[in-house]
Amino acid sequence: MFWLTFIQTLPAIAPPQPIAQAATPDPALSPNSTPIPNESLALRPVETQALAQVTALEQVGGLGGPAFVFPGIVIALIVLLLMSIWGYTRVYVITPNNEAFVRTGGVFIKRKMVILNGGCIVLPGFHELTRVPLREISIDVERTDKLAVRTQDYLRANMRVTFYVCISASEDDVLTAAARLSADGTITPTNIKNALEKRADDAIRAAAKTKRLTEIDSDKLGFAQEVLNLMEQDLKRWG
Numbered sequence: 001m002f003w004l005t006f007i008q009t010l011p012a013i014a015p016p017q018p019i020a021q022a023a024t025p026d027p028a029l030s031p032n033s034t035p036i037p038n039e040s041l042a043l044r045p046v047e048t049q050a051l052a053q054v055t056a057l058e059q060v061g062g063l064g065g066p067a068f069v070f071p072g073i074v075i076a077l078i079v080l081l082l083m084s085i086w087g088y089t090r091v092y093v094i095t096p097n098n099e100a101f102v103r104t105g106g107v108f109i110k111r112k113m114v115i116l117n118g119g120c121i122v123l124p125g126f127h128e129l130t131r132v133p134l135r136e137i138s139i140d141v142e143r144t145d146k147l148a149v150r151t152q153d154y155l156r157a158n159m160r161v162t163f164y165v166c167i168s169a170s171e172d173d174v175l176t177a178a179a180r181l182s183a184d185g186t187i188t189p190t191n192i193k194n195a196l197e198k199r200a201d202d203a204i205r206a207a208a209k210t211k212r213l214t215e216i217d218s219d220k221l222g223f224a225q226e227v228l229n230l231m232e233q234d235l236k237r238w239g
Contacts, residue, residue, distance in 0.1 A: 094119035177239035
């Protein structure tokens with residue numbers, strides 16, 4: 001009974017009542033405007049915060065995007081430039097001081113091109129390059145023993161003639177030499193000797209038949225000039 005009496009003497013606790021949220025008037029609205037409901041006012045700070053976050057993300061994306069894209073474009077352009085230079089050096093051939101080039105073929109138009117100075121682009125499968133030497137080449141033609149040369153006085157003379165030849169540095173002569181003397185894309189002293197030796201032999205024997213042995217021995221320069229005069233037409237045909 002004591003505890004029952006004690007509980008009855010305790011004050012009664014009323015249940016909590018919902019707190020009504022008063023509408024906060026917007027100072028930007030005029031007195032005659034319709035007040036905004038409480039739910040709209042309660043959502044406005046949340047919407048404002050969301051809009052602020054979206055705006056901040058757009059600003060960060062606008063500033064950070066080009067900051068990453070622009071260096072990538074610059075690096076790609078530099079790499080492309082270096083690769084282009086490397087590829088150009090692989091297909092561009094420079095003429096030495098003592099050589100000329102004859103390039104045949106082409107990508108769209110097939111034609112011959114003579115390069116005397118500078119260089120040219122040679123694409124494998126499209127162009128063929130012939131190297132023409134412009135330096136002076138010495139060729140020895142020896143006629144001794146059974147191949148000795150008969151003179152005007154029916155004597156046999158052992159002769160060793162040295163020819164100093166070079167291809168003229170003109171487009172026509174370079175084209176002629178490349179067409180007549182080249183083998184496997186180049187002209188070697190052996191190619192020139194093979195083309196020159198038979199005609200030189202004919203010229204030496206023809207010139208020796210017009211002179212005595214003593215005349216050939218006493219006037220070697222005159223004999224050599226006569227041999228060159230007999231070979232002049234052939235030398236021009238070779239360039």
